[in-house]
Amino acid sequence: MSYYFVIISPTDTPLFELTFGTSKAGGDGVARFRNGETARYMNQFIVHAALDVVEEVQWLSPNMWLKVIDNYAPTNSHISCFITGTNVRFMLLHQPSAITNASAGSRSSTISSTSVPQNPTSPQTEEAIRQFMTEVFELWVKTLMNPFYTIGKPIKSPVFRQRVVGAGRKWL
Amino acid sequence: MAGAPPGHTIPSYAASHAGSPSRHMSQYPSTTVTTTTTSSSALVSGTPAPTSTLSSTLRYPSTRKTIYDRNLNRSRNAELSRSSFAYLFMEMVSYAHRRVKGIQDFEKRLNEQGYPLGLKLLDLLLYRAGPGASSTSLTSSSSTSSSGGGAAHRPLRLLPLLTLLTTKLYPLLFSRPADSLEQSTTNPAEYMIIDNTPLTNQYISVPKEMNQLSVAAYIAGIIEGVCDGAGFECKASAHNTGTDVWPNRTVFLIRFEDHVLEREKELERQGVK
Amino acid sequence: MASGQKAARVGEEVWKTRVDKVNAELVTLTYGTVVAQLCTDYEYDYVQVNQQLDKMGYNIGMRLIEDFLAKSNIGRCGNFRDTAEMISKKVGFKIFLNITPTVTNWTADNKQFSLLFDENPLADFVELPDDGRAQDELWFSNIFCGILRGALEMVQMSIEARFVSDVLRGNDVTEMRVTLLRYTEDEMPPDDE
Numbered sequence: 001m002s003y004y005f006v007i008i009s010p011t012d013t014p015l016f017e018l019t020f021g022t023s024k025a026g027g028d029g030v031a032r033f034r035n036g037e038t039a040r041y042m043n044q045f046i047v048h049a050a051l052d053v054v055e056e057v058q059w060l061s062p063n064m065w066l067k068v069i070d071n072y073a074p075t076n077s078h079i080s081c082f083i084t085g086t087n088v089r090f091m092l093l094h095q096p097s098a099i100t101n102a103s104a105g106s107r108s109s110t111i112s113s114t115s116v117p118q119n120p121t122s123p124q125t126e127e128a129i130r131q132f133m134t135e136v137f138e139l140w141v142k143t144l145m146n147p148f149y150t151i152g153k154p155i156k157s158p159v160f161r162q163r164v165v166g167a168g169r170k171w172l
Numbered sequence: 173m174a175g176a177p178p179g180h181t182i183p184s185y186a187a188s189h190a191g192s193p194s195r196h197m198s199q200y201p202s203t204t205v206t207t208t209t210t211s212s213s214a215l216v217s218g219t220p221a222p223t224s225t226l227s228s229t230l231r232y233p234s235t236r237k238t239i240y241d242r243n244l245n246r247s248r249n250a251e252l253s254r255s256s257f258a259y260l261f262m263e264m265v266s267y268a269h270r271r272v273k274g275i276q277d278f279e280k281r282l283n284e285q286g287y288p289l290g291l292k293l294l295d296l297l298l299y300r301a302g303p304g305a306s307s308t309s310l311t312s313s314s315s316t317s318s319s320g321g322g323a324a325h326r327p328l329r330l331l332p333l334l335t336l337l338t339t340k341l342y343p344l345l346f347s348r349p350a351d352s353l354e355q356s357t358t359n360p361a362e363y364m365i366i367d368n369t370p371l372t373n374q375y376i377s378v379p380k381e382m383n384q385l386s387v388a389a390y391i392a393g394i395i396e397g398v399c400d401g402a403g404f405e406c407k408a409s410a411h412n413t414g415t416d417v418w419p420n421r422t423v424f425l426i427r428f429e430d431h432v433l434e435r436e437k438e439l440e441r442q443g444v445k
Numbered sequence: 446m447a448s449g450q451k452a453a454r455v456g457e458e459v460w461k462t463r464v465d466k467v468n469a470e471l472v473t474l475t476y477g478t479v480v481a482q483l484c485t486d487y488e489y490d491y492v493q494v495n496q497q498l499d500k501m502g503y504n505i506g507m508r509l510i511e512d513f514l515a516k517s518n519i520g521r522c523g524n525f526r527d528t529a530e531m532i533s534k535k536v537g538f539k540i541f542l543n544i545t546p547t548v549t550n551w552t553a554d555n556k557q558f559s560l561l562f563d564e565n566p567l568a569d570f571v572e573l574p575d576d577g578r579a580q581d582e583l584w585f586s587n588i589f590c591g592i593l594r595g596a597l598e599m600v601q602m603s604i605e606a607r608f609v610s611d612v613l614r615g616n617d618v619t620e621m622r623v624t625l626l627r628y629t630e631d632e633m634p635p636d637d638e
Contacts, residue, residue, distance in 0.1 A: 059435065060444060062325035062332075064298065085294040085326050086401035134302075141299045142240050144292040145570035147477025148484075148579075151291050156575055158228040159238045229577045231615025239572050247569055250469035253460075255512055256541045257467045257475065260588075263501040264479050271486070285478050293474075345471050371467065 001120065002031040002095045003172060004043040005164070007140070009152050010087040012051065016155045016164070019043075023169040024128075032097055035075050046072045047091045050079040058083055064137070065130050068121060078120040082133035084140065086151075090133055094120050094172075132171040139163050244299060258375035265376060265387050275385045279409070283393035290341075290397020297340050297398075298324045327402055328444055330428070330436055334363055341398055345391075346371055361433055363426045365395065368418040370410075386410040388422045395424055405429040456539035463516050464540055469566050476567045480585060489574075491582035498584070502591020509592065510599040513537060525602070525625045526551075529558050532596060542566055546621075559609075562586075562619040573613050580615060584608045593623060601629045 007016040019040070021031040033039035050070035057066060066081040075095060082090040096119070119125055143149050143160055155161075232238055265282070272278045301324035327333035338350040356362035370388045378385050386392075388410035396408035406428045413423045480498065487493040513532070529548050531537070538544050544566065550559040567586050573579040584590075590606040597604050603626040610616035 058326075059328055059439060060442070062328050062445075064302075064324070064326060083326070085298040086291055087403055088295075137295075138244065138299065139240060141244060141295050142242070142570070144295055145244075145474075146239060146572050147474075147481040147570070148572065148574045151288055156228070157240075157572060158230065158575075159232075159240050159572075163240050228575050229580070230572070230575050231580055233612045233615055233617045235617070237612075239570055242569070247469050247473065247566070250543075250566070251466040252469045252472045252543055252566060253541045254465035254467040255509070257472045259505040259509060260472060260475055260479070260501075263504060264475065266504075267479075267497075267501065285482060289474055289478060345468060347466075347468050371471075 001027075001097065001125075001172070002033045003168065004031070004033075004039075004047065004093040005136075005168070006044070006047055006091050007136075007155070008047075008051065008089045008091060011152065012048070013152065013154075014044075015088070015153070016160070018161070018164055018168070020165065020168050020172075022172055024172065029169060033075070033095060034097075042075065043077075043093050046070075046075075046077055047079060047093055050081070050091065051089065054081050054083065054089055058087075065133060067126060067130075076120070080126075080129045080133070082130075082137065084137065088140070090136055090140075092129060092133070094125070094129070096120050128171045132167050135167040135171070136164055139167070244296070248300065254371070255375075257371065261372060261387075261390070262376055264390075275382055278382075278385055279389040282387060282389035283396065283409075286390040286393025286395075287397040287400075290394040290399075291401040292397075293341060293344065293394065294398045294401045297336065297344060298326065300344075301325075301340065327404075329439055330363075330404070330432075332445075333399065333402055333404055334365075334426075336402075337395055337398060338365060341394070345394070359427070361428045361430070363428075365424040365426065366421070367391075367424070368421050370420055370422045373420040373422065384412075386412050386422060388424070392424050395426065399426065399428075404432050406432070453539075453545065456545065459516050459540055460543060469543075470569075473566055473569050476588070477571065484574075484583075489576070489578070491579060495582075495584050495587045498587035499591035499594070502588035502593075503595035504591075505588070506592040506595020506597075507599055509537075509541065510596040513540060513596070516540060524555070526555055528597065528600070528602065529623070532593075532600075537593075537596065556625040558623055560621045560623065562621070565619060568613055568619075571613055580613070584611060585613050586611070586619070589621060593621075598629070603627050603629050 001022040003018075003020050003022070005016075005018045005020070006014050009015050019031045021027055021029050023029045031039075033043070035042050049072075053070045054066065057069065064083055064085075066083060068078050069081045070079040071077060072079070077093050077095045080092045080094065084090070139160055143155055143157065144151075149155070264285070268278060268281045268285070272281050325332075327336055334353055338353050342348065342350045350365050351368045352366045354364045354366065356364065367388070370391060372388045372390055373386070376387050378387070392408040392410040396406060399406045399408065406426050408424055408426045411423045411425060413421050415421055479501075480494070483494045483497050484491075487497070510532075538546055544562065544564050546560040546562045548558055549561060551557065565586055567588070571585060573583060573585065584607075587608065590608065593606045594604055605624045605626055607622055608620065609622050610618055610620045612619050
């Protein structure tokens with residue numbers, strides 16, 4: 001699975017972005033998006049489109065964890081969302097690998113089809129993403145509490161980045 | 173301070189694609205895609221660089237303790253002396269006094285100092301109200317009991333929001349709930365939170381010529397920040413309504429914007445709680 | 446040592462029984478707001494921010510000492526060493542911030558010592574701005590220096606207090622150096638600004 005994670009402010013400004021690949025089941029943590037060189041641009045575009053869906057559901061459910069709220073069939077991308085109290089959206093685009101690559105290939109036959117690295121919509125994957133989001137939310141609140149963090153500004157703390165990377169490795 | 177922060181390096185999938193113009197999402201800092209050659213392979217994956225400092229210059233103690241290592245609930249029940257707050261707040265107010273013209277300006281400034289705190293405290297409140305608040309970082313128990321949870325509920329309607337203010341925000345700040353919550357009888361957009369003994373007013377004697385001033389404007393700013401942050405745009409102001417029994421009694425008047433009330437009606441109709 | 450232990454007991458006793466409390470986070474967050482506001486107002490000229498914090502602390506220290514003497518029921522301290530134990534360490538910081546910094550590193554002439562802060566509620570949630578300057582120029586808790594200066598001035602001790610290291614700057618300890626300049630006898634304290 002390849003992941004694109006972005007934190008988006010209430011005014012739709014990206015505050016933090018991270019691209020990574022699965023670390024589960026021997027994954028090497030490297031993203032391999034099937035849309036190749038255009039991935040970065042496409043992922044941003046797909047996630048932005050999904051914000052419209054978030055707007056539709058956010059006043060109907062009080063949950064912060066909104067699960068998979070959108071998908072984009074051409075690249076088999078799924079978008080999960082966690083929304084904070086202040087309407088900051090944590091968006092995670094997840095896309096299963098198109099082809100099994102050399103590093104994961106030898107193991108793929110032994111991996112269950114519902115496992116996190118393979119199946120973007122299984123309950124296991126959903127739970128793993130929820131855990132990831134919950135952990136990032138905690139990191140987010142810690143960022144907020146810093147008097148020098150100004151609301152709506154990009155998160156520049158290298159420790160924050162390092163911890164989000166860690167959460168991705170731990171759960172995804 | 174000024175200029176593009178070099179630390180804001182966005183890991184990209186394809187470094188060769190760095191210059192791609194992005195019309196639809198011009199807010200994305202497409203020009204800050206990493207161009208560092210030294211560790212670009214690590215940055216691209218975003219993974220095997222645990223100490224990836226990017227271009228940050230921040231130093232940490234040898235214990236490596238950072239704010240991200242600190243349990244968010246650690247100071248939840250910690251106490252300091254009330255006078256430490258009183259003296260500090262007094263300095264804050266007199267500093268503000270030197271930089272403002274008139275009472276309105278004064279209150280506006282105090283309100284503006286509280287406002288960002290409100291925006292920040294809302295997520296702290298929700299974090300602490302969440303079921304896994306104290307355990308998320310401590311245990312990896314994959315309890316699936318609350319598949320819809322992971323955190324508390326966001327307030328969608330006015331009543332949960334106002335209750336959050338009086339029973340969650342107030343105890344967080346003042347270790348007690350607010351004294352009462354009332355709806356205006358004349359204007360459905362107006363609500364009042366009443367505090368008989370606001371902490372901000374207890375130690376500050378306002379000069380006679382400023383007797384209209386309420387330094388509780390700081391608290392009003394916090395309240396306004398929480399409401400705005402939650403999507404309930406409003407103006408909140410503090411008003412002295414002292415009585416013989418409660419000389420510092422203060423009413424926080426919250427006036428919600430029209431579209432908030434319209435949404436409220438719509439959600440009512442749809443049965444959203 | 447005896448005075449240190451006595452001071453600790455007095456501090457604990459007063460803290461438990463005679464001090465009105467407030468939620469620590471309210472103080473922490475309000476202080477953070479003050480410092481962030483100063484940074485904005487002085488356009489991140491950290492030297493000026495340090496000065497402003499010191500000034501605010503000085504005003505606080507002058508008021509605080511009366512409160513402190515009234516609450517702790519102890520007379521004025523004899524020498525600088527006792528003062529260090531009583532006001533700087535156990536009682537003063539204990540009563541107002543519920544912390545007890547360590548008094549150490551005395552000079553031979555007993556005119557200079559250090560306060561080591563194991564904990565500092567003011568800095569609980571703080572990471573300094575990553576601008577390449579804040580960690581070299583800003584003393585986030587500089588208000589403490591002013592508080593000590595103001596408080597001791599009220600008991601006729603003119604001192605200089607300054608931070609020499611801070612965990613927020615990446616140092617392993619947060620240390621304040623306090624130097625006795627002179628006893629001021631019965632001079633009136635200068636007007637604050």
